Amino acid sequence: MAKYEKFPYVTLLLGILAVLMIRIGMPTLFTGYQITATVMALLMTLGTVTAHLLGQHRVVRVLHWVTVYYTVVTFIIMVIYYISAFMVITDERGLESVFQEHLSTAKWIYFALCFAQPIMLPIPEAVTVVAGSSAFGAFPAFAIGFAGTWLGEAVMFTASRIGGLKLVQRLIQPSKLEQYHKYVSKNETVIMILLFIIPVLPDELVCVGAGISGVSPKRFLLIAAVSKLLTSSILAYSVYLAQWLALTPTQMILSVSGIALLVCGAYFAMRKKAARSN
Known part of the structure:
Protein backbone atom coordinates (compact mmCIF):
# COMPACT_ATOMS: atom_id res chain seq x y z
CA MET A 1 0.00 0.00 0.00
CA ALA A 2 2.97 2.34 0.70
CA LYS A 3 3.77 2.95 -2.96
CA TYR A 4 0.24 4.30 -3.51
CA GLU A 5 0.76 6.87 -0.74
CA LYS A 6 3.29 8.67 -2.97
CA PHE A 7 2.13 11.10 -5.64
CA PRO A 8 0.82 8.99 -8.60
CA TYR A 9 3.27 10.26 -11.23
CA VAL A 10 3.10 7.02 -13.26
CA THR A 11 -0.71 7.08 -13.39
CA LEU A 12 -0.63 10.75 -14.37
CA LEU A 13 1.86 10.09 -17.18
CA LEU A 14 -0.18 7.13 -18.46
CA GLY A 15 -3.31 9.26 -18.54
CA ILE A 16 -1.50 11.99 -20.49
CA LEU A 17 -0.09 9.34 -22.86
CA ALA A 18 -3.59 7.98 -23.50
CA VAL A 19 -4.85 11.49 -24.30
CA LEU A 20 -1.94 12.12 -26.70
CA MET A 21 -2.58 8.81 -28.49
CA ILE A 22 -6.25 9.69 -28.87
CA ARG A 23 -5.85 13.33 -29.93
CA ILE A 24 -2.56 13.24 -31.89
CA GLY A 25 -2.03 9.56 -32.70
CA MET A 26 -5.47 9.10 -34.31
CA PRO A 27 -6.31 12.50 -35.86
CA THR A 28 -9.00 11.20 -38.26
CA LEU A 29 -10.87 9.20 -35.62
CA PHE A 30 -14.58 10.10 -35.41
CA THR A 31 -14.89 13.32 -33.33
CA GLY A 32 -17.47 11.85 -30.97
CA TYR A 33 -15.20 8.91 -30.15
CA GLN A 34 -12.23 11.24 -29.67
CA ILE A 35 -14.10 13.48 -27.23
CA THR A 36 -15.56 10.56 -25.24
CA ALA A 37 -12.22 8.72 -24.99
CA THR A 38 -10.36 11.91 -24.04
CA VAL A 39 -12.88 12.83 -21.33
CA MET A 40 -12.64 9.30 -19.87
CA ALA A 41 -8.83 9.49 -19.71
CA LEU A 42 -8.92 12.95 -18.12
CA LEU A 43 -11.52 11.89 -15.55
CA MET A 44 -9.39 8.89 -14.53
CA THR A 45 -6.32 11.13 -14.20
CA LEU A 46 -8.12 13.85 -12.23
CA GLY A 47 -9.83 11.21 -10.09
CA THR A 48 -6.47 9.68 -9.22
CA VAL A 49 -4.98 13.03 -8.20
CA THR A 50 -8.09 13.93 -6.17
CA ALA A 51 -8.13 10.54 -4.41
CA HIS A 52 -4.44 10.96 -3.55
CA LEU A 53 -5.00 14.42 -2.07
CA LEU A 54 -7.90 13.05 0.01
CA GLY A 55 -5.80 10.14 1.23
CA GLN A 56 -7.96 7.51 -0.49
CA HIS A 57 -5.08 5.20 -1.33
CA ARG A 58 -7.26 2.19 -2.15
CA VAL A 59 -9.09 4.29 -4.74
CA VAL A 60 -5.72 5.44 -6.11
CA ARG A 61 -4.66 1.82 -6.53
CA VAL A 62 -7.87 0.90 -8.37
CA LEU A 63 -7.67 3.94 -10.65
CA HIS A 64 -4.00 3.23 -11.34
CA TRP A 65 -4.75 -0.22 -12.77
CA VAL A 66 -7.82 1.06 -14.63
CA THR A 67 -5.58 3.70 -16.25
CA VAL A 68 -2.94 1.08 -17.12
CA TYR A 69 -5.49 -1.12 -18.88
CA TYR A 70 -7.11 1.89 -20.56
CA THR A 71 -3.74 3.04 -21.94
CA VAL A 72 -2.89 -0.45 -23.21
CA VAL A 73 -6.28 -0.77 -24.92
CA THR A 74 -5.85 2.70 -26.45
CA PHE A 75 -2.43 1.69 -27.79
CA ILE A 76 -3.88 -1.48 -29.34
CA ILE A 77 -6.67 0.55 -30.96
CA MET A 78 -4.08 2.99 -32.33
CA VAL A 79 -2.06 0.10 -33.82
CA ILE A 80 -5.22 -1.28 -35.47
CA TYR A 81 -6.03 2.25 -36.69
CA TYR A 82 -2.66 2.57 -38.47
CA ILE A 83 -2.76 -0.98 -39.83
CA SER A 84 -6.20 -0.31 -41.31
CA ALA A 85 -5.06 3.00 -42.80
CA PHE A 86 -1.96 1.33 -44.24
CA MET A 87 -4.02 -1.48 -45.76
CA VAL A 88 -6.27 1.08 -47.48
CA ILE A 89 -3.26 2.93 -48.91
CA THR A 90 -1.57 -0.26 -50.16
CA ASP A 91 -4.82 -1.45 -51.76
CA GLU A 92 -5.14 1.85 -53.62
CA ARG A 93 -1.53 2.44 -54.68
CA GLY A 94 0.36 -0.78 -54.03
CA LEU A 95 3.07 -1.48 -51.47
CA GLU A 96 5.93 -0.82 -53.89
CA SER A 97 4.68 2.70 -54.63
CA VAL A 98 4.42 3.40 -50.88
CA PHE A 99 8.10 2.48 -50.48
CA GLN A 100 9.12 4.60 -53.47
CA GLU A 101 7.18 7.62 -52.18
CA HIS A 102 8.95 7.42 -48.79
CA LEU A 103 12.49 6.42 -49.81
CA SER A 104 14.12 8.10 -46.80
CA THR A 105 12.21 5.86 -44.38
CA ALA A 106 11.26 3.00 -46.73
CA LYS A 107 13.66 0.47 -45.21
CA TRP A 108 12.42 1.19 -41.70
CA ILE A 109 8.80 0.83 -42.86
CA TYR A 110 9.74 -2.41 -44.59
CA PHE A 111 11.44 -3.75 -41.45
CA ALA A 112 8.41 -2.84 -39.33
CA LEU A 113 6.09 -4.63 -41.77
CA CYS A 114 8.22 -7.77 -41.79
CA PHE A 115 8.41 -7.70 -37.98
CA ALA A 116 4.64 -7.28 -37.64
CA GLN A 117 3.70 -9.99 -40.16
CA PRO A 118 4.09 -13.01 -37.83
CA ILE A 119 2.38 -11.08 -35.02
CA MET A 120 -0.62 -9.21 -36.36
CA LEU A 121 -0.25 -7.97 -39.94
CA PRO A 122 -2.43 -9.77 -42.53
CA ILE A 123 -0.08 -9.19 -45.49
CA PRO A 124 1.66 -12.25 -46.99
CA GLU A 125 5.45 -12.36 -46.83
CA ALA A 126 5.56 -12.80 -50.61
CA VAL A 127 3.86 -9.43 -51.16
CA THR A 128 6.09 -7.51 -48.73
CA VAL A 129 9.48 -8.95 -49.74
CA VAL A 130 8.82 -8.75 -53.49
CA ALA A 131 7.71 -5.10 -53.11
CA GLY A 132 10.84 -4.36 -51.05
CA SER A 133 13.05 -6.04 -53.65
CA SER A 134 11.49 -3.97 -56.44
CA ALA A 135 11.84 -0.74 -54.44
CA PHE A 136 15.42 -0.90 -53.11
CA GLY A 137 17.11 -4.05 -54.42
CA ALA A 138 17.27 -7.77 -53.74
CA PHE A 139 19.98 -7.98 -51.08
CA PRO A 140 18.65 -5.19 -48.81
CA ALA A 141 15.15 -6.70 -49.14
CA PHE A 142 16.52 -10.12 -48.23
CA ALA A 143 18.63 -8.96 -45.26
CA ILE A 144 16.05 -6.62 -43.74
CA GLY A 145 13.17 -8.99 -44.48
CA PHE A 146 14.93 -11.93 -42.84
CA ALA A 147 15.89 -9.94 -39.73
CA GLY A 148 12.42 -8.42 -39.29
CA THR A 149 10.47 -11.63 -39.87
CA TRP A 150 12.75 -13.77 -37.69
CA LEU A 151 12.55 -11.29 -34.81
CA GLY A 152 8.75 -11.10 -35.18
CA GLU A 153 8.49 -14.88 -35.05
CA ALA A 154 10.70 -14.96 -31.95
CA VAL A 155 8.42 -12.41 -30.24
CA MET A 156 5.25 -14.34 -31.17
CA PHE A 157 6.77 -17.63 -29.99
CA THR A 158 7.91 -16.07 -26.69
CA ALA A 159 4.52 -14.41 -26.09
CA SER A 160 2.66 -17.69 -26.60
CA ARG A 161 5.22 -19.53 -24.45
CA ILE A 162 4.82 -17.07 -21.55
CA GLY A 163 1.10 -16.39 -21.95
CA GLY A 164 0.18 -20.05 -22.31
CA LEU A 165 -2.97 -21.58 -23.78
CA LYS A 166 -5.38 -19.08 -22.20
CA LEU A 167 -3.73 -16.12 -23.91
CA VAL A 168 -3.41 -18.01 -27.19
CA GLN A 169 -7.11 -18.92 -27.23
CA ARG A 170 -7.97 -15.23 -27.00
CA LEU A 171 -5.81 -14.43 -30.03
CA ILE A 172 -6.38 -17.46 -32.28
CA GLN A 173 -9.39 -19.66 -32.89
CA PRO A 174 -9.10 -23.16 -31.34
CA SER A 175 -10.03 -24.75 -34.69
CA LYS A 176 -6.92 -23.21 -36.28
CA LEU A 177 -4.74 -24.54 -33.49
CA GLU A 178 -6.22 -27.99 -34.11
CA GLN A 179 -5.17 -27.61 -37.75
CA TYR A 180 -1.61 -26.91 -36.66
CA HIS A 181 -1.45 -29.92 -34.32
CA LYS A 182 -2.92 -32.11 -37.05
CA TYR A 183 -0.16 -31.08 -39.45
CA VAL A 184 2.72 -31.53 -36.99
CA SER A 185 1.53 -34.62 -35.09
CA LYS A 186 4.42 -36.54 -36.70
CA ASN A 187 7.83 -35.32 -37.91
CA GLU A 188 7.38 -31.98 -36.15
CA THR A 189 10.71 -30.42 -37.19
CA VAL A 190 10.32 -31.17 -40.90
CA ILE A 191 6.67 -30.11 -40.93
CA MET A 192 7.45 -26.84 -39.13
CA ILE A 193 10.10 -26.00 -41.72
CA LEU A 194 7.69 -26.78 -44.55
CA LEU A 195 4.89 -24.74 -42.94
CA ALA A 210 5.22 -24.26 -31.40
CA GLY A 211 5.14 -22.03 -28.32
CA ILE A 212 2.43 -24.01 -26.54
CA SER A 213 3.50 -27.47 -27.75
CA GLY A 214 6.79 -27.59 -25.84
CA VAL A 215 9.27 -26.89 -28.67
CA SER A 216 12.49 -25.58 -27.10
CA PRO A 217 13.35 -21.92 -27.87
CA LYS A 218 16.75 -22.86 -29.32
CA ARG A 219 15.20 -25.43 -31.67
CA PHE A 220 12.40 -23.09 -32.74
CA LEU A 221 14.75 -20.17 -33.44
CA LEU A 222 17.01 -22.43 -35.52
CA ILE A 223 14.06 -23.80 -37.53
CA ALA A 224 12.68 -20.29 -38.06
CA ALA A 225 16.11 -18.96 -39.09
CA VAL A 226 16.72 -21.73 -41.65
CA SER A 227 13.20 -21.40 -43.07
CA LYS A 228 13.24 -17.61 -43.31
CA LEU A 229 16.73 -17.54 -44.82
CA LEU A 230 15.32 -19.67 -47.61
CA THR A 231 12.02 -17.83 -48.12
CA SER A 232 13.46 -14.32 -47.77
CA SER A 233 16.27 -15.01 -50.26
CA ILE A 234 13.98 -16.71 -52.79
CA LEU A 235 11.33 -13.98 -52.58
CA ALA A 236 13.88 -11.13 -52.68
CA TYR A 237 15.61 -12.51 -55.78
CA SER A 238 12.41 -13.86 -57.37
CA VAL A 239 11.92 -10.61 -59.31
CA TYR A 240 15.28 -11.08 -61.07
CA LEU A 241 14.95 -14.86 -61.41
CA ALA A 242 11.47 -14.43 -62.85
CA GLN A 243 12.79 -11.97 -65.46
CA TRP A 244 15.64 -14.32 -66.33
CA LEU A 245 13.27 -17.31 -66.67
CA ALA A 246 10.56 -15.23 -68.38
CA LEU A 247 8.13 -15.84 -65.52
CA THR A 248 6.03 -13.50 -63.41
CA PRO A 249 6.99 -13.26 -59.69
CA THR A 250 3.78 -15.12 -58.81
CA GLN A 251 4.62 -17.97 -61.19
CA MET A 252 8.13 -18.06 -59.72
CA ILE A 253 6.80 -18.34 -56.15
CA LEU A 254 4.32 -21.06 -57.16
CA SER A 255 7.13 -22.96 -58.88
CA VAL A 256 9.30 -22.85 -55.76
CA SER A 257 6.36 -23.98 -53.61
CA GLY A 258 5.75 -26.85 -56.02
CA ILE A 259 9.39 -27.94 -55.82
CA ALA A 260 9.22 -27.82 -52.01
CA LEU A 261 6.10 -30.01 -52.06
CA LEU A 262 7.83 -32.53 -54.32
CA VAL A 263 10.84 -32.63 -52.01
CA CYS A 264 8.51 -33.10 -49.06
CA GLY A 265 6.69 -35.95 -50.81
CA ALA A 266 9.95 -37.64 -51.73
CA TYR A 267 11.21 -37.33 -48.14
CA PHE A 268 8.14 -38.98 -46.63
CA ALA A 269 8.09 -41.68 -49.33
CA MET A 270 11.71 -42.55 -48.51
CA ARG A 271 10.96 -42.63 -44.79
CA LYS A 272 7.93 -44.86 -45.35
CA LYS A 273 9.97 -47.22 -47.51
CA ALA A 274 12.76 -47.35 -44.90
CA ALA A 275 10.22 -48.09 -42.15
CA ARG A 276 8.76 -50.99 -44.14
CA SER A 277 12.19 -52.46 -44.83
CA ASN A 278 12.99 -52.41 -41.13
Missing part, protein backbone atom coordinates in the same frame (compact mmCIF):
# COMPACT_ATOMS: atom_id res chain seq x y z
CA PHE A 196 7.23 -21.75 -42.71
CA ILE A 197 8.26 -22.18 -46.36
CA ILE A 198 4.93 -23.14 -47.95
CA PRO A 199 2.08 -20.80 -46.90
CA VAL A 200 -0.38 -23.53 -45.87
CA LEU A 201 -0.89 -21.91 -42.45
CA PRO A 202 -0.07 -18.32 -41.37
CA ASP A 203 3.35 -17.88 -39.72
CA GLU A 204 1.76 -16.56 -36.52
CA LEU A 205 -0.17 -19.81 -36.14
CA VAL A 206 3.02 -21.87 -36.53
CA CYS A 207 4.80 -19.68 -33.94
CA VAL A 208 1.93 -19.96 -31.46
CA GLY A 209 1.52 -23.69 -32.00
Whole structure:
Protein backbone atom coordinates (compact mmCIF):
# COMPACT_ATOMS: atom_id res chain seq x y z
CA MET A 1 0.00 0.00 0.00
CA ALA A 2 2.97 2.34 0.70
CA LYS A 3 3.77 2.95 -2.96
CA TYR A 4 0.24 4.30 -3.51
CA GLU A 5 0.76 6.87 -0.74
CA LYS A 6 3.29 8.67 -2.97
CA PHE A 7 2.13 11.10 -5.64
CA PRO A 8 0.82 8.99 -8.60
CA TYR A 9 3.27 10.26 -11.23
CA VAL A 10 3.10 7.02 -13.26
CA THR A 11 -0.71 7.08 -13.39
CA LEU A 12 -0.63 10.75 -14.37
CA LEU A 13 1.86 10.09 -17.18
CA LEU A 14 -0.18 7.13 -18.46
CA GLY A 15 -3.31 9.26 -18.54
CA ILE A 16 -1.50 11.99 -20.49
CA LEU A 17 -0.09 9.34 -22.86
CA ALA A 18 -3.59 7.98 -23.50
CA VAL A 19 -4.85 11.49 -24.30
CA LEU A 20 -1.94 12.12 -26.70
CA MET A 21 -2.58 8.81 -28.49
CA ILE A 22 -6.25 9.69 -28.87
CA ARG A 23 -5.85 13.33 -29.93
CA ILE A 24 -2.56 13.24 -31.89
CA GLY A 25 -2.03 9.56 -32.70
CA MET A 26 -5.47 9.10 -34.31
CA PRO A 27 -6.31 12.50 -35.86
CA THR A 28 -9.00 11.20 -38.26
CA LEU A 29 -10.87 9.20 -35.62
CA PHE A 30 -14.58 10.10 -35.41
CA THR A 31 -14.89 13.32 -33.33
CA GLY A 32 -17.47 11.85 -30.97
CA TYR A 33 -15.20 8.91 -30.15
CA GLN A 34 -12.23 11.24 -29.67
CA ILE A 35 -14.10 13.48 -27.23
CA THR A 36 -15.56 10.56 -25.24
CA ALA A 37 -12.22 8.72 -24.99
CA THR A 38 -10.36 11.91 -24.04
CA VAL A 39 -12.88 12.83 -21.33
CA MET A 40 -12.64 9.30 -19.87
CA ALA A 41 -8.83 9.49 -19.71
CA LEU A 42 -8.92 12.95 -18.12
CA LEU A 43 -11.52 11.89 -15.55
CA MET A 44 -9.39 8.89 -14.53
CA THR A 45 -6.32 11.13 -14.20
CA LEU A 46 -8.12 13.85 -12.23
CA GLY A 47 -9.83 11.21 -10.09
CA THR A 48 -6.47 9.68 -9.22
CA VAL A 49 -4.98 13.03 -8.20
CA THR A 50 -8.09 13.93 -6.17
CA ALA A 51 -8.13 10.54 -4.41
CA HIS A 52 -4.44 10.96 -3.55
CA LEU A 53 -5.00 14.42 -2.07
CA LEU A 54 -7.90 13.05 0.01
CA GLY A 55 -5.80 10.14 1.23
CA GLN A 56 -7.96 7.51 -0.49
CA HIS A 57 -5.08 5.20 -1.33
CA ARG A 58 -7.26 2.19 -2.15
CA VAL A 59 -9.09 4.29 -4.74
CA VAL A 60 -5.72 5.44 -6.11
CA ARG A 61 -4.66 1.82 -6.53
CA VAL A 62 -7.87 0.90 -8.37
CA LEU A 63 -7.67 3.94 -10.65
CA HIS A 64 -4.00 3.23 -11.34
CA TRP A 65 -4.75 -0.22 -12.77
CA VAL A 66 -7.82 1.06 -14.63
CA THR A 67 -5.58 3.70 -16.25
CA VAL A 68 -2.94 1.08 -17.12
CA TYR A 69 -5.49 -1.12 -18.88
CA TYR A 70 -7.11 1.89 -20.56
CA THR A 71 -3.74 3.04 -21.94
CA VAL A 72 -2.89 -0.45 -23.21
CA VAL A 73 -6.28 -0.77 -24.92
CA THR A 74 -5.85 2.70 -26.45
CA PHE A 75 -2.43 1.69 -27.79
CA ILE A 76 -3.88 -1.48 -29.34
CA ILE A 77 -6.67 0.55 -30.96
CA MET A 78 -4.08 2.99 -32.33
CA VAL A 79 -2.06 0.10 -33.82
CA ILE A 80 -5.22 -1.28 -35.47
CA TYR A 81 -6.03 2.25 -36.69
CA TYR A 82 -2.66 2.57 -38.47
CA ILE A 83 -2.76 -0.98 -39.83
CA SER A 84 -6.20 -0.31 -41.31
CA ALA A 85 -5.06 3.00 -42.80
CA PHE A 86 -1.96 1.33 -44.24
CA MET A 87 -4.02 -1.48 -45.76
CA VAL A 88 -6.27 1.08 -47.48
CA ILE A 89 -3.26 2.93 -48.91
CA THR A 90 -1.57 -0.26 -50.16
CA ASP A 91 -4.82 -1.45 -51.76
CA GLU A 92 -5.14 1.85 -53.62
CA ARG A 93 -1.53 2.44 -54.68
CA GLY A 94 0.36 -0.78 -54.03
CA LEU A 95 3.07 -1.48 -51.47
CA GLU A 96 5.93 -0.82 -53.89
CA SER A 97 4.68 2.70 -54.63
CA VAL A 98 4.42 3.40 -50.88
CA PHE A 99 8.10 2.48 -50.48
CA GLN A 100 9.12 4.60 -53.47
CA GLU A 101 7.18 7.62 -52.18
CA HIS A 102 8.95 7.42 -48.79
CA LEU A 103 12.49 6.42 -49.81
CA SER A 104 14.12 8.10 -46.80
CA THR A 105 12.21 5.86 -44.38
CA ALA A 106 11.26 3.00 -46.73
CA LYS A 107 13.66 0.47 -45.21
CA TRP A 108 12.42 1.19 -41.70
CA ILE A 109 8.80 0.83 -42.86
CA TYR A 110 9.74 -2.41 -44.59
CA PHE A 111 11.44 -3.75 -41.45
CA ALA A 112 8.41 -2.84 -39.33
CA LEU A 113 6.09 -4.63 -41.77
CA CYS A 114 8.22 -7.77 -41.79
CA PHE A 115 8.41 -7.70 -37.98
CA ALA A 116 4.64 -7.28 -37.64
CA GLN A 117 3.70 -9.99 -40.16
CA PRO A 118 4.09 -13.01 -37.83
CA ILE A 119 2.38 -11.08 -35.02
CA MET A 120 -0.62 -9.21 -36.36
CA LEU A 121 -0.25 -7.97 -39.94
CA PRO A 122 -2.43 -9.77 -42.53
CA ILE A 123 -0.08 -9.19 -45.49
CA PRO A 124 1.66 -12.25 -46.99
CA GLU A 125 5.45 -12.36 -46.83
CA ALA A 126 5.56 -12.80 -50.61
CA VAL A 127 3.86 -9.43 -51.16
CA THR A 128 6.09 -7.51 -48.73
CA VAL A 129 9.48 -8.95 -49.74
CA VAL A 130 8.82 -8.75 -53.49
CA ALA A 131 7.71 -5.10 -53.11
CA GLY A 132 10.84 -4.36 -51.05
CA SER A 133 13.05 -6.04 -53.65
CA SER A 134 11.49 -3.97 -56.44
CA ALA A 135 11.84 -0.74 -54.44
CA PHE A 136 15.42 -0.90 -53.11
CA GLY A 137 17.11 -4.05 -54.42
CA ALA A 138 17.27 -7.77 -53.74
CA PHE A 139 19.98 -7.98 -51.08
CA PRO A 140 18.65 -5.19 -48.81
CA ALA A 141 15.15 -6.70 -49.14
CA PHE A 142 16.52 -10.12 -48.23
CA ALA A 143 18.63 -8.96 -45.26
CA ILE A 144 16.05 -6.62 -43.74
CA GLY A 145 13.17 -8.99 -44.48
CA PHE A 146 14.93 -11.93 -42.84
CA ALA A 147 15.89 -9.94 -39.73
CA GLY A 148 12.42 -8.42 -39.29
CA THR A 149 10.47 -11.63 -39.87
CA TRP A 150 12.75 -13.77 -37.69
CA LEU A 151 12.55 -11.29 -34.81
CA GLY A 152 8.75 -11.10 -35.18
CA GLU A 153 8.49 -14.88 -35.05
CA ALA A 154 10.70 -14.96 -31.95
CA VAL A 155 8.42 -12.41 -30.24
CA MET A 156 5.25 -14.34 -31.17
CA PHE A 157 6.77 -17.63 -29.99
CA THR A 158 7.91 -16.07 -26.69
CA ALA A 159 4.52 -14.41 -26.09
CA SER A 160 2.66 -17.69 -26.60
CA ARG A 161 5.22 -19.53 -24.45
CA ILE A 162 4.82 -17.07 -21.55
CA GLY A 163 1.10 -16.39 -21.95
CA GLY A 164 0.18 -20.05 -22.31
CA LEU A 165 -2.97 -21.58 -23.78
CA LYS A 166 -5.38 -19.08 -22.20
CA LEU A 167 -3.73 -16.12 -23.91
CA VAL A 168 -3.41 -18.01 -27.19
CA GLN A 169 -7.11 -18.92 -27.23
CA ARG A 170 -7.97 -15.23 -27.00
CA LEU A 171 -5.81 -14.43 -30.03
CA ILE A 172 -6.38 -17.46 -32.28
CA GLN A 173 -9.39 -19.66 -32.89
CA PRO A 174 -9.10 -23.16 -31.34
CA SER A 175 -10.03 -24.75 -34.69
CA LYS A 176 -6.92 -23.21 -36.28
CA LEU A 177 -4.74 -24.54 -33.49
CA GLU A 178 -6.22 -27.99 -34.11
CA GLN A 179 -5.17 -27.61 -37.75
CA TYR A 180 -1.61 -26.91 -36.66
CA HIS A 181 -1.45 -29.92 -34.32
CA LYS A 182 -2.92 -32.11 -37.05
CA TYR A 183 -0.16 -31.08 -39.45
CA VAL A 184 2.72 -31.53 -36.99
CA SER A 185 1.53 -34.62 -35.09
CA LYS A 186 4.42 -36.54 -36.70
CA ASN A 187 7.83 -35.32 -37.91
CA GLU A 188 7.38 -31.98 -36.15
CA THR A 189 10.71 -30.42 -37.19
CA VAL A 190 10.32 -31.17 -40.90
CA ILE A 191 6.67 -30.11 -40.93
CA MET A 192 7.45 -26.84 -39.13
CA ILE A 193 10.10 -26.00 -41.72
CA LEU A 194 7.69 -26.78 -44.55
CA LEU A 195 4.89 -24.74 -42.94
CA PHE A 196 7.23 -21.75 -42.71
CA ILE A 197 8.26 -22.18 -46.36
CA ILE A 198 4.93 -23.14 -47.95
CA PRO A 199 2.08 -20.80 -46.90
CA VAL A 200 -0.38 -23.53 -45.87
CA LEU A 201 -0.89 -21.91 -42.45
CA PRO A 202 -0.07 -18.32 -41.37
CA ASP A 203 3.35 -17.88 -39.72
CA GLU A 204 1.76 -16.56 -36.52
CA LEU A 205 -0.17 -19.81 -36.14
CA VAL A 206 3.02 -21.87 -36.53
CA CYS A 207 4.80 -19.68 -33.94
CA VAL A 208 1.93 -19.96 -31.46
CA GLY A 209 1.52 -23.69 -32.00
CA ALA A 210 5.22 -24.26 -31.40
CA GLY A 211 5.14 -22.03 -28.32
CA ILE A 212 2.43 -24.01 -26.54
CA SER A 213 3.50 -27.47 -27.75
CA GLY A 214 6.79 -27.59 -25.84
CA VAL A 215 9.27 -26.89 -28.67
CA SER A 216 12.49 -25.58 -27.10
CA PRO A 217 13.35 -21.92 -27.87
CA LYS A 218 16.75 -22.86 -29.32
CA ARG A 219 15.20 -25.43 -31.67
CA PHE A 220 12.40 -23.09 -32.74
CA LEU A 221 14.75 -20.17 -33.44
CA LEU A 222 17.01 -22.43 -35.52
CA ILE A 223 14.06 -23.80 -37.53
CA ALA A 224 12.68 -20.29 -38.06
CA ALA A 225 16.11 -18.96 -39.09
CA VAL A 226 16.72 -21.73 -41.65
CA SER A 227 13.20 -21.40 -43.07
CA LYS A 228 13.24 -17.61 -43.31
CA LEU A 229 16.73 -17.54 -44.82
CA LEU A 230 15.32 -19.67 -47.61
CA THR A 231 12.02 -17.83 -48.12
CA SER A 232 13.46 -14.32 -47.77
CA SER A 233 16.27 -15.01 -50.26
CA ILE A 234 13.98 -16.71 -52.79
CA LEU A 235 11.33 -13.98 -52.58
CA ALA A 236 13.88 -11.13 -52.68
CA TYR A 237 15.61 -12.51 -55.78
CA SER A 238 12.41 -13.86 -57.37
CA VAL A 239 11.92 -10.61 -59.31
CA TYR A 240 15.28 -11.08 -61.07
CA LEU A 241 14.95 -14.86 -61.41
CA ALA A 242 11.47 -14.43 -62.85
CA GLN A 243 12.79 -11.97 -65.46
CA TRP A 244 15.64 -14.32 -66.33
CA LEU A 245 13.27 -17.31 -66.67
CA ALA A 246 10.56 -15.23 -68.38
CA LEU A 247 8.13 -15.84 -65.52
CA THR A 248 6.03 -13.50 -63.41
CA PRO A 249 6.99 -13.26 -59.69
CA THR A 250 3.78 -15.12 -58.81
CA GLN A 251 4.62 -17.97 -61.19
CA MET A 252 8.13 -18.06 -59.72
CA ILE A 253 6.80 -18.34 -56.15
CA LEU A 254 4.32 -21.06 -57.16
CA SER A 255 7.13 -22.96 -58.88
CA VAL A 256 9.30 -22.85 -55.76
CA SER A 257 6.36 -23.98 -53.61
CA GLY A 258 5.75 -26.85 -56.02
CA ILE A 259 9.39 -27.94 -55.82
CA ALA A 260 9.22 -27.82 -52.01
CA LEU A 261 6.10 -30.01 -52.06
CA LEU A 262 7.83 -32.53 -54.32
CA VAL A 263 10.84 -32.63 -52.01
CA CYS A 264 8.51 -33.10 -49.06
CA GLY A 265 6.69 -35.95 -50.81
CA ALA A 266 9.95 -37.64 -51.73
CA TYR A 267 11.21 -37.33 -48.14
CA PHE A 268 8.14 -38.98 -46.63
CA ALA A 269 8.09 -41.68 -49.33
CA MET A 270 11.71 -42.55 -48.51
CA ARG A 271 10.96 -42.63 -44.79
CA LYS A 272 7.93 -44.86 -45.35
CA LYS A 273 9.97 -47.22 -47.51
CA ALA A 274 12.76 -47.35 -44.90
CA ALA A 275 10.22 -48.09 -42.15
CA ARG A 276 8.76 -50.99 -44.14
CA SER A 277 12.19 -52.46 -44.83
CA ASN A 278 12.99 -52.41 -41.13
